[in-house]
Amino acid sequence: MLSQEQIERIVADVVRQMQPQMENAPAPDTCFFEDMDACIDAAVRTQKAFVRVGMEKRRVIVEAMRKAAVENAESLAKAAFEETKYGSVAHKTAKCLLAAQKTPGVEDLETRAITGDEGLTLIFPAPFGVIGSITPSTNPVATVINNGIGMVAAGNTVVFAPHPAAKKCSAMAIEVLNKAAVAAGAPGPLLYAVKEPSVAASQRLMAHPAVRLLAVTGGEAIVSMAMKSGKKVIGAGPGNPPVIVDETANIERAAKDIVDGASFENNIPCIAEKETFVVKSVGNALVEGMVRSGAQLIDSAQAQKLLETVLIKKDSGYVINRAFVGRDAGYLLKSAGIPVQGEPKLVVTVTTKDHPFVTTEMLMPVMPVVFVEDVNEAIDCAVEAEHGNHHSAHMHSTNVENLSRASQALDTTIFVKNGPSYAGIGFGGEGFTTFTIATPTGEGLTSARTFTRTRRCTLRGALDML
Ligand code: COA
Numbered sequence: 489m490l491s492q493e494q495i496e497r498i499v500a501d502v503v504r505q506m507q508p509q510m511e512n513a514p515a516p517d518t519c520f521f522e523d524m525d526a527c528i529d530a531a532v533r534t535q536k537a538f539v540r541v542g543m544e545k546r547r548v549i550v551e552a553m554r555k556a557a558v559e560n561a562e563s564l565a566k567a568a569f570e571e572t573k574y575g576s577v578a579h580k581t582a583k584c585l586l587a588a589q590k591t592p593g594v595e596d597l598e599t600r601a602i603t604g605d606e607g608l609t610l611i612f613p614a615p616f617g618v619i620g621s622i623t624p625s626t627n628p629v630a631t632v633i634n635n636g637i638g639m640v641a642a643g644n645t646v647v648f649a650p651h652p653a654a655k656k657c658s659a660m661a662i663e664v665l666n667k668a669a670v671a672a673g674a675p676g677p678l679l680y681a682v683k684e685p686s687v688a689a690s691q692r693l694m695a696h697p698a699v700r701l702l703a704v705t706g707g708e709a710i711v712s713m714a715m716k717s718g719k720k721v722i723g724a725g726p727g728n729p730p731v732i733v734d735e736t737a738n739i740e741r742a743a744k745d746i747v748d749g750a751s752f753e754n755n756i757p758c759i760a761e762k763e764t765f766v767v768k769s770v771g772n773a774l775v776e777g778m779v780r781s782g783a784q785l786i787d788s789a790q791a792q793k794l795l796e797t798v799l800i801k802k803d804s805g806y807v808i809n810r811a812f813v814g815r816d817a818g819y820l821l822k823s824a825g826i827p828v829q830g831e832p833k834l835v836v837t838v839t840t841k842d843h844p845f846v847t848t849e850m851l852m853p854v855m856p857v858v859f860v861e862d863v864n865e866a867i868d869c870a871v872e873a874e875h876g877n878h879h880s881a882h883m884h885s886t887n888v889e890n891l892s893r894a895s896q897a898l899d900t901t902i903f904v905k906n907g908p909s910y911a912g913i914g915f916g917g918e919g920f921t922t923f924t925i926a927t928p929t930g931e932g933l934t935s936a937r938t939f940t941r942t943r944r945c946t947l948r949g950a951l952d953m954l
Contacts (some may be wrong), residue, residue, distance in 0.1 A: 504864070515676025516819040518705050519666050520659065520683050524692040524742050527680045531618045535645040535769065537675035538952055539615055544593060549672045550593040550641045556668030557588035557633045557661075564629040567657035572625050574814030575753035582915070583630035583923075590914045590921040591634050594918040596936035608951040613940035615643030616700040622714060626756040626814065626851070627923055628654035631705055632661035632679070634923045639703075640669070641936040647699065648681045649690040651706060658685075665799040667844070701939065705924050715928075722938065725928040727758045727879025728849040729909060730870035732894055733766040733774055734863040734885045738914040741906070742884035743777025746855065749834035749882070749908030751782070755853045756814040758925065759880040759902055759909045763846040763873050765866040768859040773947065775836060775857055783855065784817065784832035791845070797824040798852060799844055806844040808851060817853040841869045863890045867897050874898060879927050882909055901927045 515534040521527040541549075557564075565580030599612040604947040619639050623631040628650055641648045647662040650658030659681060666677040682689045690710065694702060694717040703722040704714040714721045731749075732743050750761040779785050782837050786794065798820060799806040812820055834853045840843060845856035860866045861884075865901075874881060880902040883894050897901045902925065911917025913933070925935045931938045 513606045519677035519680045524689045531645040531680045547594045549669045552668040552672035553665045554588045560664045561585045568629045571657045579753045587630045587633040591637040592920045592935040609946045609947045614943045619644045620699040620702045621706040622649045625651035628658045629661040630876040631923045638936045639939045642939040646679050650685050652685045653699045655685045722926045724924050727877050729880040730873045731761040731764045731882040732866045736886045737884035739773045740777045744781040745908040747781040749851050754814045764857045765869045771859040782833040783836040785836050790826045794824040810825050813851045867894045939943040
């Protein structure tokens with residue numbers, strides 16, 4: 489058997505030999521450009537130098553980026569909140585720390601060796617080169633940290649196309665990470681962006697021949713634009729995650745978990761609980777538990793007033809009023825003229841499965857609760873409410889058969905059992921974190937290895953195991 493160290497040395501040699509000759513042009517000293525083409529050229533140049541610094545240095549650079557993200561988590565969170573008004577500084581800080589600490593790095597890259605009578609074959613992860621990363625307004629800085637670490641760990645440089653509504657905080661995150669990377673030995677900035685992000689700039693990024701891979705997190709418009717680019721796309725699509733509670737669940741814990749998950753960042757995360765289906769024998773107990781955990785219960789007349797405030801009627805149904813996306817529960821209630829009790833984390837209303845609060849991805853802290861006869865009806869309703877997105881779903885139950893049936897029927901990328909939704913991205917749950925959950929394109933929870941292409945190198949007649 490070859491040791492890990494031997495394999496890594498062989499891989500490093502092979503990669504070095506297979507690299508095209510490095511261009512002599514020095515890496516640029518700025519990461520922000522007026523023009524997208526100039527930005528991409530700079531990213532190409534730096535990547536050629538970066539890939540040759542070696543794996544150990546790359547590891548050191550990634551660690552420095554993590555440290556800088558931890559040290560700046562709160563100021564980045566504040567900047568994101570001030571610019572977008574979505575969610576909260578405390579939750580954004582938690583997300584930045586999560587991304588800094590639990591995004592897989594260089595250790596995520598695995599090389600396989602096959603040896604036998606005919607020699608040795610190595611299958612190893614190589615960088616794409618330059619990746620175009622399109623990032624959302626709902627989660628701007630944590631996505632830059634998360635994708636920045638993962639893509640750089642994989643040996644790439646990145647050109648970000650931040651949502652124009654989050655350009656300043658995204659630029660700040662890019663700058664913080666670059667500064668740390670260069671101080672740790674990177675040959676130049678590893679993350680890039682244009683000074684004025686726009687739809688046109690993002691379109692140019694999607695069309696540029698030097699960009700080998702697109703990772704897109706955002707609303708439907710931008711994801712479908714990227715899908716038409718003809719490039720390989722890692723796309724994070726929409727969700728409308730249901731949560732099921734059956735009669736065997738620990739109801740008090742389920743109530744708290746749902747309130748915590750659905751109110752985190754005022755419900756803007758795509759994995760957050762967006763509607764609840766509860767078996768009616770435990771329905772009242774669940775709602776009472778939710779109120780004890782910080783939710784405010786409103787009746788159907790108040791729910792109607794809230795609907796008329798936060799949703800807009802369109803021919804085909806309802807769309808969200810963007811002025812209320814990611815805003816506090818108290819703000820929503822006040823805007824609808826409903827008396828606010830204390831500082832509610834979430835608005836809860838008992839309703840029917842076809843209510844617009846159930847069928848629309850709300851992106852605000854409003855939780856419709858639907859009482860159903862039994863777990864089978866709950867599963868059917870949850871499948872319908874999820875709209876076949878196969879994104880995320882959650883369940884509270886102690887019955888393994890019920891949990892398995894729901895998991896199979898929903899067939900989602902993330903399925904959290906007996907915890908808040910964010911446990912599914914490693915926040916209070918096992919496993920690494922990611923904010924690019926690629927359901928439509930199939931990569932699932934992305935990490936450094938997702939941002940590599942597989943190469944194979946065969947040596948014939950030597951280094952076999954004899
Ligand atoms: N770069 C450039 N342009 C972008 C962009 C990016 N990264 N992201 C979006 N845009 C464009 C859109 O294509 C759209 O262009 P158009 O006006 O020509 O149609 C425009 O910017 C507005 O984008 P959009 O995000 O739809 O509008 P908004 O800012 O008013 O809406 C949200 C905000 C949050 C409601 C909306 O983005 C949304 O529904 N997002 C889904 C949730 C989400 O972002 N999930 C990602 C996982 S965290």
